[in-house]
Structures are given as C-alpha cells and as structure tokens.
Amino acid sequence: MRNGSCEFVLDDAAAGPDELVAAALEPGSDVSWADGGPVRTCRRAWLDTFDWRLYRAGLTLEQVSGRGFADLTLTGRDGEVLATERIGAGASGVRWPSLLSGLPSGPLRELLEPVVGVRALAPVARATSRIDERRALNAEAKTVARLAVDRMSVTFPARAVVPPRLSLAPVRGYQGQADRLGHALAHVLGISSGSGSALDAALAAAGRRPADRGGKGAEVQLTPAMPAPVAMVAILDALVDTIEDNVTGAVRDIDTEFLHDLRVAVRRTRSALKLAGHCLPVGLARRFRPEFRWLGDLTTPTRDLDVYLLSLPGMIAGLVAASEADLVPLRDYLARSRAAAHRDLARGLRSARFARLIREWRTELAAVRPSRKDQTVARLADGRITAANRNVLRTGRLITAASPPADLHELRKRCKELRYMLELFGSLHDPARRWQAVRELKALQDCLGEFQDAQIEREEIGVFAERMLAERSATAATLLAMGEIAAGLARRQRHARSVFDLRFADFAGPASQARLAALARTAAA
Amino acid sequence: MKIFATYNIKGGVGKTSTAVNLGYLAARDGFRVLLWDLDPQGAASFLFRIKPKVKGGGKAIISGARAIDAAIKGTDYDNLDLLPADFTYRNLDLLLDSAKRPERKLARLIDPLKAEYDLVFLDCPPSISLLSESVLHAADVLLVPLIPTTLSVRTLDQLAEFVAGFNGHRPEVLAFFSMIDRRKRLHLQVSAELPESRAGFATTAIPALSLIEQMSVRRAPITAFAPRSIGARRYADLWREARQRAGL
Numbered sequence A: 001m002r003n004g005s006c007e008f009v010l011d012d013a014a015a016g017p018d019e020l021v022a023a024a025l026e027p028g029s030d031v032s033w034a035d036g037g038p039v040r041t042c043r044r045a046w047l048d049t050f051d052w053r054l055y056r057a058g059l060t061l062e063q064v065s066g067r068g069f070a071d072l073t074l075t076g077r078d079g080e081v082l083a084t085e086r087i088g089a090g091a092s093g094v095r096w097p098s099l100l101s102g103l104p105s106g107p108l109r110e111l112l113e114p115v116v117g118v119r120a121l122a123p124v125a126r127a128t129s130r131i132d133e134r135r136a137l138n139a140e141a142k143t144v145a146r147l148a149v150d151r152m153s154v155t156f157p158a159r160a161v162v163p164p165r166l167s168l169a170p171v172r173g174y175q176g177q178a179d180r181l182g183h184a185l186a187h188v189l190g191i192s193s194g195s196g197s198a199l200d201a202a203l204a205a206a207g208r209r210p211a212d213r214g215g216k217g218a219e220v221q222l223t224p225a226m227p228a229p230v231a232m233v234a235i236l237d238a239l240v241d242t243i244e245d246n247v248t249g250a251v252r253d254i255d256t257e258f259l260h261d262l263r264v265a266v267r268r269t270r271s272a273l274k275l276a277g278h279c280l281p282v283g284l285a286r287r288f289r290p291e292f293r294w295l296g297d298l299t300t301p302t303r304d305l306d307v308y309l310l311s312l313p314g315m316i317a318g319l320v321a322a323s324e325a326d327l328v329p330l331r332d333y334l335a336r337s338r339a340a341a342h343r344d345l346a347r348g349l350r351s352a353r354f355a356r357l358i359r360e361w362r363t364e365l366a367a368v369r370p371s372r373k374d375q376t377v378a379r380l381a382d383g384r385i386t387a388a389n390r391n392v393l394r395t396g397r398l399i400t401a402a403s404p405p406a407d408l409h410e411l412r413k414r415c416k417e418l419r420y421m422l423e424l425f426g427s428l429h430d431p432a433r434r435w436q437a438v439r440e441l442k443a444l445q446d447c448l449g450e451f452q453d454a455q456i457e458r459e460e461i462g463v464f465a466e467r468m469l470a471e472r473s474a475t476a477a478t479l480l481a482m483g484e485i486a487a488g489l490a491r492r493q494r495h496a497r498s499v500f501d502l503r504f505a506d507f508a509g510p511a512s513q514a515r516l517a518a519l520a521r522t523a524a525a
Numbered sequence B: 001m002k003i004f005a006t007y008n009i010k011g012g013v014g015k016t017s018t019a020v021n022l023g024y025l026a027a028r029d030g031f032r033v034l035l036w037d038l039d040p041q042g043a044a045s046f047l048f049r050i051k052p053k054v055k056g057g058g059k060a061i062i063s064g065a066r067a068i069d070a071a072i073k074g075t076d077y078d079n080l081d082l083l084p085a086d087f088t089y090r091n092l093d094l095l096l097d098s099a100k101r102p103e104r105k106l107a108r109l110i111d112p113l114k115a116e117y118d119l120v121f122l123d124c125p126p127s128i129s130l131l132s133e134s135v136l137h138a139a140d141v142l143l144v145p146l147i148p149t150t151l152s153v154r155t156l157d158q159l160a161e162f163v164a165g166f167n168g169h170r171p172e173v174l175a176f177f178s179m180i181d182r183r184k185r186l187h188l189q190v191s192a193e194l195p196e197s198r199a200g201f202a203t204t205a206i207p208a209l210s211l212i213e214q215m216s217v218r219r220a221p222i223t224a225f226a227p228r229s230i231g232a233r234r235y236a237d238l239w240r241e242a243r244q245r246a247g248l
C-alpha cells in the first residue's frame, strides 16, 4: 500500500507465483520479469498492548529480525512509515513484553508514548516470511517496479500458513508503468486484490481477530425485555472473564494496568452483587460477596503503591525546594514495598482459594435459570439506577463544611455505585444520552477522587517516613523533600474540598437530575 | 546533508564514472543518495538506464522544488535516486544568469532535498561556466579526477586558487588520479611526484581498466556488477577517503 504500491493474494497457497505473474504481461509488451536476487528470510513480530491500543489507534508496530539486527517500524493506517528504529538483535535487543522505558529513546518512542502509556508491548503475532523478489523491467531493461512474493508462516498465536501475498511497489518516477502492471495482475485468474495488512492476514490464518480481548470488561449487549437474572448472569460472566483475562498479566507483572483492570472488574462485580444481587437465586450474592471482598482487598496494597510510583514523577516535577535526588531513597523504598506487596498478590492469585472462587462462581452463574415471575432487566436497571442516585443525593446533602473526610469518602463510594450501575446497564441506553447524563457525576467523582487520593497519599507518606526512619533508609534531605510532597498533597486536597459544593450542586441540580431520571425510564420506553 | 561534486573542466577524465560508483557505494552504506546528472549529454542517466529527460526542462528545474520532486527517478538500487539530465541543461547558464545571486542558486535548489536525502552527488559537465561556479559554491567536497599530465596539474592549481578566493563556505578539494596507465612513463612520473607537492591529494588512484570502460556496455556501476574487481575496490578506497574528507 505504501507509495502507491498494490497488494495481492494468491488464492491457492501452493501455486507458484511465476506462471501467474507471467500471465499479467500482454503479448508484445515491452515489460518483462527478472529475478530480484536471493530469497530473504526474516522473522517478524507484531507488537501491541494487551488491550490493542495501537491497533485501535490505526497503528502497526512490527519488529523484523534478520541476521544480527532487528528493526522496529511503526506504520499508520495507509501503511505509511511513521518511524523506524534499529534495535539490537538477540540479547542486546528488546525483550518482550517491554514497557516503553525499555525501548531506546527517540522519535519512535515519542510517537508511541501518548498511545501506549503505561502499558507493556508484547507480541500479538509472530511469523516467518520468505520473501522472493521479481523485478519488472522496461524496454531499456530498467527496473520500473518490484514484486515481492511473501510466503509467511505464522508461529504465534497459532501455527498456520498464510496464502502467498504479492506486493507490487513502483520504483520512483515509474508509477504509470507500475499501475498498468498492477491492473493487469488484478485480472489474472488465481490472483486477487489483497486487502488488509500482513498482521491481519497472520491473525486471520491463526484463527484470531485483532482487538478480541483486553477491553475493560467488554460491554454486554442487553435488551430491555431480558429477564433480570439472565442479564445479570451475562454481566457477571463478562466481568469474571475480565478478571481471568488479567490474572496472568497481573501475576507476571507485565504492566500495572492488568491489576487495575482486574480490580475494576472485581469492584463492579461487588457492586452488582450488592445492588442487584436480589434477583439472583437466594443466598448466592450473600455467599460470594465476602469472597470478592477478599479478592478486592488482596489487590489493594500493590495498587496503592503502583499509584504512588506512577504519580511520583509528577510530584517530583512540582518540587520547589527539594531536588529529585533527595527522593531516590523514597523511590527505592516504594519499589521494595511494592515488590513485597506483589509477592503476596501473586501468591493470592495463584492460591487454591482464588481458583475455587472463580470455578464455583462460574458454576453457580451457569446454573441460574430464569423463572416466569422474573422482572425484566429494564425494570431492574431503572430501579437500581434510581436507588443508587437517591443514595448519592441523600449522602451528599448531609455534607457540610464541618463534615469529616470520612463522609466524603462515603459519598465517593455511593457515586461509584451509581456509575457502575450506569455502566453495567449501559447497553440499554443511547450512548450519547448516557454520556451527557454522567457528565456532572464524573466531575463530582473527579473532585471526590482528588480529595480522597490526596488525603490517602498524604497519610501514606507519613507512614513511609516513619518506616524509613525505623529502617534508617531516609536522610534528613529525603524527609524534608517528603514534607514538601505532603504539603503539595494538602494543597491539592484543600482545593478539591473548595470546589466540592459547586460540583455536588451541579450534580444534584435539575438539569443533571432530569437527564439521569430519563435514563432510569427504559422500562416505560 | 553533504554535497559531493565531480569536477573538472575537461571531459573524458572519469567524472561520471566516479559520481556513479561513489553514489552507489554511498547508498550501499545506508545513506539516502540523490545523484544529479547536470551534464546535458546525460552519461550518468544512461548508465542507470534512465531517459535523459525532465518535464519542463532546465527551466522547470530552476523554478524549484516541485519540478525537481516530480523529475526524480529511482535507480535499480536501494537508496539511490537520480535527477536525470535534460537536453535543455545546455541553457542552464542563461537561466542561472537571470536568477538572483546565480552562484548560490544551485545550493538553494538543493536545500529542500535535505529532508529526503543524506547525500547529493552532482555530476558536472566539462566547462567553466556559471553552472560550474554554482556547483563550487554548493559542494562540500569536490572530487577532481586528474589524468596525470603536467597540464592537469595546472588545472588543479587554478581550481585551488579559485576556491581559496571564496569567502564563507569553501569546498574541500579531493583530487585523485584517474585512468592511470602503468605503461605510460609520464603517468608514472607525475603520479609519483604530484601528491607530495599538493596538500590533500588522494592516496587512491583509479587505474585505467577495461572493466571500468565496460560500464557503458553493462549500463551499471562496476561496483555493482563486479564488486570484487580491482576497479571496484579502488572506487571503494576512494569513497572511504571522500567520506573521511566530508566528515562522515
């Protein structure tokens, strides 16, 4: 596709391309085919994040390795090369999965940063290509186009052979002749115009589709008339899928998002059980709620430290008096604590208790049967959204200037519950209207989140300081720098508190409430 | 971007052969190379099997980037493109004469190409003209093939003097012996004496070889069709010296 090149696929994997491409030359044509040099073999790997961020952004990152080298190339939607970087091969190359920090700094990494963020890149497909070139010559025996015959065998995610792919690339300045040739090739029997990238072809041959997993709990498609238990099972099934999808990455510590997504799925499960558990068979919610609570708690220490480590660069950037070097002991301390917390987490996720929880939960969900007297999911959603909204309003209205932080934390939980209800039942609503309806709620949540996070982080930094003093890993300079960070957090918290009244009033105001109420009327519609 | 130019007011001394082979070797080293065939005779274009024709001719080219971009052709070799010659280049002097500061015109035309190319090789026609002056001002390194006769020495001295008179940008002059014939006594004598008396003279000399002459039959650089031959090896040596002189 690049530079006006065209792509073809041989319909028959076993077909020799030479007879076919010869057929593209009209009798008497002054174009002829010539050999294009020895066959090249290269190993290819396509990289993406677990949730396919590059693919979703229309980008392709490919590593091509030959003898002693490897090239990483980022291409855009139409195959144009955006950046390429030579990295070492083998031991001196990049070991996948890798965070962006493991890539050499340069234009390629800069382009990847806003898309990939904190996620790791890992191979989504691997293949070996044998590339055999032919040259199209004009009457002067000048090369006017190059035809590459790419025989690709996929080795990951499954072994498969891809039908040979042809790509005809014009030599600069000979587009016209190349176009005529491409047109002729498209009309040869046994050659089809190709579409889709090599990655698409590799995945298709391996029986996979891109972006087929890793979303934050793929949205379940509900219909209003569905019996509530059926809908709940669909929702909870999708959530347990997400939990399981993210276990390996969280245990192997590939990047911090695995744990984050796992936690979100656990929290959603818990909210669903708390607020809508009554429409499941009697006792089911009560039986599993403590187990999911255990699972949630298991993930908290690691996540808290992740959040701290991720926000540290921002905190360092805001330092006025202290310097980055002063905080090295804090970063080391956090990294050590995080490593210890992660060991506990991994043990928990590999435990028999976790395996049993998932297994039994799936068994129970599979056994749920709807009965005639079940309400519809539309009614359930309306009721739950209304109730959750009422809880937010009731809790929020009690908050005054004198309220302790704990009251705001409580309100934050109610807000999260309302948000989860809106998300779980989201497929019943028009996306645009839902988006508008949650705007004020989101702003309120951001404010409460900022307030609580700043408070917790400030309390934590006090605890860190005590522990670091106890283990003698903090110097006076480090403690002073930590004091400066604590002051910054206090400022953030005070600011969040100062805008709270406004945010809550917006949420509780007639416009926002009318939009939410409209979402809670699906059953009537 | 670095600009090399093969330069000698005489014809038939090996300018084109040098530009073509060094251009090829540079591209093989991974540089993105453009060779501009400035000679209306189009010898370099012929060697790459490319028609010596540019849409709109020299006039269009002098008008700037768009025409140059449209005229560039890919050679059969990776990283090596050619801006072909055109019959109308014989009027390039007149066209330059009407430009502002004509001696700087070529440099101005080449400048926008630096996004796409690392190196430009200018293959000059044999003459003293406004064009050649413009080439001298644009080039970072002048590759000057000399046939070892006393006359050629005078040429070199004149060139050195001329370039020394530039203020501001001055090209490096890398002179080397071309078409050395071991059977000619004068060649041996001059080639033994001259490099010692002239600073910056290349240690590499290109011998007269029938395989180099074969390039016009094969229509390809000898460094491509016979990379292990003596001729190709001498061009590789010369390229190494030229690279060094350019600070690459």
Ligand SMILES: Nc1ncnc2c1ncn2[C@@H]1O[C@H](COP(=O)(O)OP(=O)(O)O)[C@@H](O)[C@H]1O
Pocket: B010, B011, B012, B013, B014, B015, B016, B017, B018, B043, B178, B179, B180, B206, B207, B208, B209, B210, B212, B213, B214, B215, B216
């Ligand atoms: N080292 C050499 N040995 C033999 N023939 C050569 C050599 N260099 C150039 N020639 C031949 O001499 C002729 C002129 O060379 P060319 O490179 O075109 O010189 P210029 O560009 O200075 O006119 C060409 O036919 C070429 O093949």
Ligand SMILES: [Mg+2]
Pocket: B015, B016, B017, B039, B043, B044, B123, B124, B125
């Ligand atoms: Mg010439």
